[in-house]
Amino acid sequence: MLIFWKPRLVMLAVPKTGTSAYARALGPLASMVVNDPPELKHAPVYRYNRFFRPMLEKVGGDDMELLAVIREPISWLGSWYRYRQRGFLEGRPTSTRGMSFDDFCQAYATGDRPPFANVGSQAKFVEPRPNGISVTHLFKYENQSGLIDFLETRLNTTIDLPRENVSPMRDTELTTETEAKLRRKCADDFAIWDSAL
Numbered sequence: 001m002l003i004f005w006k007p008r009l010v011m012l013a014v015p016k017t018g019t020s021a022y023a024r025a026l027g028p029l030a031s032m033v034v035n036d037p038p039e040l041k042h043a044p045v046y047r048y049n050r051f052f053r054p055m056l057e058k059v060g061g062d063d064m065e066l067l068a069v070i071r072e073p074i075s076w077l078g079s080w081y082r083y084r085q086r087g088f089l090e091g092r093p094t095s096t097r098g099m100s101f102d103d104f105c106q107a108y109a110t111g112d113r114p115p116f117a118n119v120g121s122q123a124k125f126v127e128p129r130p131n132g133i134s135v136t137h138l139f140k141y142e143n144q145s146g147l148i149d150f151l152e153t154r155l156n157t158t159i160d161l162p163r164e165n166v167s168p169m170r171d172t173e174l175t176t177e178t179e180a181k182l183r184r185k186c187a188d189d190f191a192i193w194d195s196a197l
Contacts, residue, residue, distance in 0.1 A: 001043055003056070003064075005031035007154050010052070010066050013042050014125050016079040017069040017141045021161050022151075029155055044125040049133045066134070067150075070122045070196055071141035073189040074182065077105055078172035080119045085170055094118075101172040109178075109185040123188035138196040146197055 002011040002023060011026070013019035013034075027033045034040050043052065045066065056064055071079070081104045084096040093115035096104050107117035128134035139147040148159050174182075183190055 001032075001034040001041060001048075001052075002026055002030040003032040003034075003052075004029065004155060005061070008061070008064050009154055010048065010064050012045070012048065012066060012068045012125075012135070014044075014068050014070055014122060015042050015120070016076055016083070017071050018144075019069065021163060025159050025161050026151070026155065026157075029157060045127060045133060045135060046129060049129045049131065053133060065136035067137040067139070068126050068135045069139050069141050069147060070126065070193050072193055073122065073186055074105075074172075074174065074179065075141075076122060076189075077101075077108060077119070077182075078170075081105075081172065082170045084116060101170065102174050102178050105174060105178050105182055109181045121186070121189055123186075123192045126192060138192075140193065140196045143197060 001013050004010070004026075011019070011022065013023070023033060023035070034043070039047070040051070045068075048066065053064070056062075070076075078101060081096050081101050084094055089095040090097055096116050099116075104117055107114050108119070110117075126135045126138065137150065139150070144161075148161070151157075152159055
């Protein structure tokens with residue numbers, strides 16, 4: 001999470017959407033950079049609302065706007081699948097080694113997800129709160145030029161984006177049946193992605 005005090009902007013770090021690269025590029029401009037622990041670095045709207053918003057409002061930050069980036073849901077799941085193929089996870093319940101992407105997505109689309117498929121939901125991450133706190137600027141990961149233009153204008157800077165935390169390439173083909181199941185079971189994720197800039 002990056003907090004830009006004077007521009008009144010908070011960039012939430014939705015996992016697997018390139019936020020590590022933005023943190024590297026924009027960290028020096030931020031008033032606050034939350035890198036650890038992961039539960040705070042990747043604080044969704046509800047956690048921002050509970051922990052960060054009250055702190056910022058106490059010092060005059062009651063007009064902060066939230067920015068988030070979301071990724072096409074199947075591509076997002078593909079990134080999680082590839083990330084969890086890495087050697088350091090081998091033998092752990094969160095590893096996807098030895099399974100197909102189709103099997104991973106089938107497990108994700110179940111009601112009781114096993115540890116390797118328990119990666120959350122982008123729709124839940126950006127879900128508005130009952131008190132009105134919500135994401136003001138929602139960008140598609142696939143619209144990097146629009147996101148960069150917005151940030152360069154808002155932060156009055158030029159962005160040179162490095163490649164960070166890139167997962168290894170793997171086959172991420174899905175059967176027609178699995179894709180249909182994902183679109184049905186994860187309809188909120190597809191709807192929020194469709195609504196983003």
